[in-house]
Amino acid sequence: MKPRPPPSLKPSPKHLRTLSRANSPSEGIGGKWVSELWPNHFQVDVVREAFGPRLAGYTIALEAWRRGLRVRFFDSNLRKFEITDGKRKIKFDKSRPHLTTSEAVKIEQDKHLTSTYLSKAGVPVPNSWIIDPTAEDAEQKLRHLVAEAGYPVVLKPLRGSMGRDVYTNLRTEEQLLETYRHLRENTAAPKLILEQHFTGEDYRVLVVGDRLVAACLRKPANVTGDGTSTIDELIKAKNAVRRNNPYLCKKPITPDREVHEYLAKQNYTLTSIPAEGIPVQLRGKANASQGGDSIDKTAEIPAAVKDAAVRAVAAIPGLAIAGVDILYDARRSPVEDSFRVIELNSRPEIEINMYPWEGSGQDAPQHILDVFFPDTRRSADSGMEKLALDLEQLLAPLKGASAEQVLVRKKPTHNYPVRSWYRHGLSSPLSADKRNRIYLAARQASVSGRIWAEGNSGYLALFGTEDRVQKFIRLADKHLHLDHSSAQHWTGVVTQGFRIDG
Structure with a gap:
């Protein structure tokens, strides 16, 4: 019977099963598990x-390493890293390359200035105005601008991200002034933006250079009734599935x-049991960070x-990559009047497009x-999608502050064509001397692999x-007592380097 490889080398079965049929598309779209619909090279x-x-830093760095590029990490959180081909060197801050200029970031972080640039480029944006809460006549100006713009409106900080302190669909002067006073007194935002409200669904579009890479619909946090479970139970079941994404x-x-208030508006509480198939919205904002879904x-x-x-990305000088936030109403026509570009993000979460809740x-x-x-x-060699970096080993010097940077060893051009695992006959932990001799054998043979034990059995990948594999076996067999008849093809993850667990 084939042994179960250690957790870091093989996916746990719980990542491939549905924990809540009513609240996860994992039952399949066209008969496929959701994980099978995620990028094949980043399962x-x-x-x-x-x-x-x-996740963003790792997947970009991993793709570069697999292509034979040099990768250097500067922190254990994988936020800062560098990729080079020997001629061109690009430093990344997560998904944002240094090719994006500081001026572009400055523009992108100022929502009103962004709208100005986009409007000049002919990109549809909502009309907007800046409000200075420190001005004595700020409320009077607010009333005057709303009289010009008409309700409903949006009020939000001039700078910010992840939907924080953004209030939409304000329909009365009472709602507007209450929201304005709350933002003035409870946020650090020096200036606010008043914006015409546009009704549409929330989309995030990823643009790299002049290439549209992905687009997803963002839905506010929600559950779907199954006729037997409470809303609280549905939330817990959905969270259990989310933990596998x-x-x-x-x-x-x-x-x-907010969830309690949103439920109350629908005459629900956490103990309510929605009928089967009935959707229950839990929030107003479509942010994944607050439990939202991406499709x-x-x-x-x-x-x-x-x-x-x-065109929105091209309108900002020096912007190399961006997440473009768009409100789109498919029911409106003509299509040119069915959407508005709301904001840009120069350091987009590419993961939202890689690992959607659905699709x-x-x-x-x-x-x-x-x-x-x-x-x-990207190489078309078989098994490339299983090559990975051993982050625990690689990042240990950065995590322990014993190094300022880590240069990843270049991937061998052969891409590890032989991938095998064996049982070994060791009945007790390896001594320090034997460990050193095995590590030396791995270096001399130029192989990667891993030795570990489960229960009373020991294994070698x-x-x-x-x-090179045969050379290692000749050098190390006397220390490991391999069962050569147990040799099988390894189908799990392949990491560079050699390690002995336990």
Whole structure:
């Protein structure tokens, strides 16, 4: 019976099953598990060590390393890293390359200035005005501008992200002034933006260079009734599924005050039992960080919306990559009047497009490397999608502050054609001397692999060429007592380097 490889080398079965049939598309779209719809080169087992905030940096760096480029990490959170082909060197801050200029970032962070640039480029944007809360006549100016703009309106900070302190669909003067006074007294925003409200669904479009890479629809946090479970139980079940998504795992639905208030508006509480198939919205904002869903729409959004997203990025001088936030109403016509570009983000979360709650995940790292290193291409060799970086080993010097940077060893050109595992006959932990001799054998043979034990059984995984694997076996067999008859082909993740667990 084939042994179960250690957790970092093989996906746990819980990543491939549905925990809540009513609240997860994991039962399949067209008969496929959701994980099968995510990018083939960045499946769960390959990115497991980078679940959460490290995901963007890891997937971009991994794609570069697989292409034979040099990768250097500057922090253990994988926020700062560098990629070079020997001629061109690009430093990244997560998904943002240094090719994006400081001036572009300055423009992008100022929502009103962004709208000005986009409007001049002919990109549809809502009309907007700046409000200075420190001005004595601020409320009077607010009333005057609303009289000109007409309700409903939006009020939000001039700078900000992730939907924080953004209030939409304000329909009365009472709502507007109450919101304005709340923002004035409870936020650090020196200036606010008053904006005409546009009704439409919330889309995030990823643009790299002049290439539209992905588009997804963002939905506010929600659950769907099954006729037997309470809303609280549905939330817990959905969160259990979200924990298995590399991107959504750190973004649960939290039943806070807003959720309670939103339920009350629908005559629900957490103990209510919605009928089967009835959707229950839990928040007003479509933010994944607050439990929202993402649904891939890359193939479905109209050409006019795609074109506007690309033109929006081109309108900001020095902007190399961006997430473009768009409100789009498919019911409106003509299509040119069915959407508005709301904001840009120069450091987009590419993971939202890679690991959607529903639909096909888009291979953003491949597009990013194609655009920024056009002379390189992803290898078509079999098994490339299983190559990964051993983050625990690589980042230990950065995590322990014993190094300022880590240069990843270049991937061998042979791509590890021989991948095998064996049982070994060791009945007790390796002595320090034997460990050193095995590590020396791995270096001399130029192989990668891993030795570990489970219960009373010990295992060895080896990766390299046929002659190098056999050389290691000749050098190390006397220390490991391998059962050569147990040799089988390894189908799990392949990491560079050699390690002995336990």
